[in-house]
Structure formats: structure tokens, C-alpha cells
Amino acid sequence: MNSALRQLSATTWAWVQDSTDWGFSNAGVVSSQGVSLLFDTQFTLDATRAMLREIDEATAGSAIRTVVTSHQNGDHSWGNQLLPEAEIITSRASAEHMCHEITPEQLTALSHAKGVDSTSRYAARHFGNFDFSGITVTGPTRTFTAREEMTVGGVTVELIDLGPGHSAGDVALHLPQDGIVFAGDVLFQGGHMIVWSGSLAACVESVDALLATEADVFVPGHGQLMERAEVVDFRGYLTDVQEAAVAYAQDGLPLDRAAARVHAEFAGSLAHPERLFTATAGAYADTGALGALQTLELVKGMADLA
Numbered sequence: 048m049n050s051a052l053r054q055l056s057a058t059t060w061a062w063v064q065d066s067t068d069w070g071f072s073n074a075g076v077v078s079s080q081g082v083s084l085l086f087d088t089q090f091t092l093d094a095t096r097a098m099l100r101e102i103d104e105a106t107a108g109s110a111i112r113t114v115v116t117s118h119q120n121g122d123h124s125w126g127n128q129l130l131p132e133a134e135i136i137t138s139r140a141s142a143e144h145m146c147h148e149i150t151p152e153q154l155t156a157l158s159h160a161k162g163v164d165s166t167s168r169y170a171a172r173h174f175g176n177f178d179f180s181g182i183t184v185t186g187p188t189r190t191f192t193a194r195e196e197m198t199v200g201g202v203t204v205e206l207i208d209l210g211p212g213h214s215a216g217d218v219a220l221h222l223p224q225d226g227i228v229f230a231g232d233v234l235f236q237g238g239h240m241i242v243w244s245g246s247l248a249a250c251v252e253s254v255d256a257l258l259a260t261e262a263d264v265f266v267p268g269h270g271q272l273m274e275r276a277e278v279v280d281f282r283g284y285l286t287d288v289q290e291a292a293v294a295y296a297q298d299g300l301p302l303d304r305a306a307a308r309v310h311a312e313f314a315g316s317l318a319h320p321e322r323l324f325t326a327t328a329g330a331y332a333d334t335g336a337l338g339a340l341q342t343l344e345l346v347k348g349m350a351d352l353a
């Protein structure tokens with residue numbers, strides 16, 4: 048397999064995975080004057096170790112003093128324990144969401160249950176090959192709200208608290224000097240958006256906040272690097288889905304039937320079109336037609352649609 052580590056500027060690297068499947072997430076590094084900041088870890092300890100080895104080589108052994116966590120999904124944070132010396136920072140909204148996340152033990156149990164229901168089969172298919180053993184979920188040591196500027200060696204970085212959207216609290220990392228944004232799962236490339244927060248409108252607002260940085264290069268949480276025009280297109284895809292789903296909600300169509308229609312209209316060639324269930328549910332919650340669904344209800348909805 049080719050290395051996933053790509054240098055974007057003199058002081059910035061992106062960890063960009065080729066796969067758009069569940070659990071293969073991107074990350075980033077800023078390194079200057081012997082110190083580094085890491086944006087997100089990986090789903091498993093082995094995957095995080097492999098990434099850290101390459102980062103260590105690329106940055107000549109710089110010490111990772113800071114980890115910024117984009118949100119609390121395991122594929123972005125379950126490697127945090129491998130950086131015990133680092134300060135781990137996320138937004139307050141993201142930190143508060145931690146206790147509602149599925150645990151490594153629960154995900155292992157669900158994906159190995161050999162159940163015949165749609166959720167068990169979906170979990171087995173997409174998560175059954177990951178080894179979550181040894182993971183101690185490790186949260187932030189510090190939180191922030193709104194915006195925070197930090198320096199990493201000689202580089203200024205900006206942490207942006209995006210509020211809810213993809214998750215209950217998402218964080219992006221903006222590098223003003225390089226015109227680069229690490230977006231976490233506010234952006235997906237090559238695959239469909241997942242809406243865990245119960246608000247598709249909030250996802251659009253998050254994308255707007257990323258575009259407002261005026262950056263040219265965007266590192267999505269999953270998929271390949273995106274240029275500004277692709278981010279604008281992604282916003283258009285979200286608002287098209289939103290418009291269709293809101294119309295179905297106003298017509299009184301049940302959620303599962305609306306999701307099937309949205310799937311038929313918008314699946315296209317992107318990976319995991321069943322995730323359109325979560326976007327439809329988010330739009331329904333935005334209109335007040337339904338409350339926000341819980342994680343397992345969203346997984347069941349995707350599994351039934353897949």
C-alpha cells in the first residue's frame with residue numbers, strides 16, 4: 048500500500064486514506080521547530096501506530112505536544128491513548144457528546160453478534176474486520192469554544208468550534224498562512240455525508256464556516272483532498288438533499304419512504320448512499336416533523352436502506 052502521508056506545505060502534512068469505507072479516516076500534522084500538532088488519530092491502535100511512525104519519519108522525530116480532536120467518533124479519536132504526553136483539545140460541545148458515543152466494546156459486540164437483524168449484519172460487514180482490543184477511550188484534557196489561535200513552533204493555527212453538524216460538536220483546524228483547512232467529517236469526498244447530529248441545516252452552516260476561511264485546500268474527514276470549488280459543490284449536494292427531504296416532510300411522507308426516494312434521487316456514484324437516511328432524518332428533525340434519532344436508530348435506518 049502507498050503511504051497515506053502527503054506533504055502539503057513546508058510545515059503541513061495530511062494523512063489521506065485511499066478507502067472511502069467506514070473507519071478509514073484522514074488526519075493531519077503541523078510541525079515546526081521540533082514540535083508538532085496532530086489533528087485526529089485513527090480507529091484502532093495499530094492504525095494509529097502506523098500513522099505515527101510515518102509522521103515521526105517525515106517530521107524528523109518532532110514531539111507531538113498537541114492533539115486536536117475533530118469530534119468524538121472512534122475513527123478520529125480511538126488512538127488518543129498513544130499520545131499520553133500531549134495536550135488533547137476539542138470543543139466543549141464535542142467533549143460533552145463523548146458519553147453518548149458507542150464504545151469499542153459495544154461496537155465489537157455488535158459487529159460479532161452474528162445477529163440476523165439488519166443492524167447486526169451491517170455492523171458485521173463494515174466493522175467486523177477492525178480490531179478494537181486494547182483501546183481506552185481517551186478524551187480531551189482541555190476544551191475551548193468559538194475560536195482559538197495557537198502557535199506550533201513558528202506556525203499560527205486556528206481552531207474553529209463549528210458547533211453541531213456531522214456530530215454534536217465538530218472542530219476544524221485552519222492554517223491561515225498555507226490556506227489549508229482540516230475539516231474532519233464536515234466534509235466527505237467520494238462518499239455520502241453522515242449526519243449524526245440530527246440537523247442537516249447545521250451541516251450546511253458548518254460548510255459555510257469552512258468556506259468563510261478563504262482557504263484553497265480542504266482535507267475532508269474521509270476521501271481525497273478537495274479544492275474550494277469541490278467544497279462549494281458539496282454544499283450544493285447538501286442543500287439539494289435538504290430541499291427534497293424537507294418537501295417530503297411537508298407532504299407528510301413517513302421517514303423511511305422519504306429516505307428511499309432521496310436515495311433513488313441522490314445516490315449517484317458516491318460510496319455508501321444508505322447514509323442518505325441520516326441526511327433525510329436530519330432534514331426531518333430540522334422541520335420539526337420528527338425528533339432527532341439516536342445513533343442506533345440511524346444505523347438501523349442505514350442498514351435497512353443498504
Ligand SMILES: [Zn+2]
Nearest residue numbers: 072122232268
Ligand atoms: Zn469519520
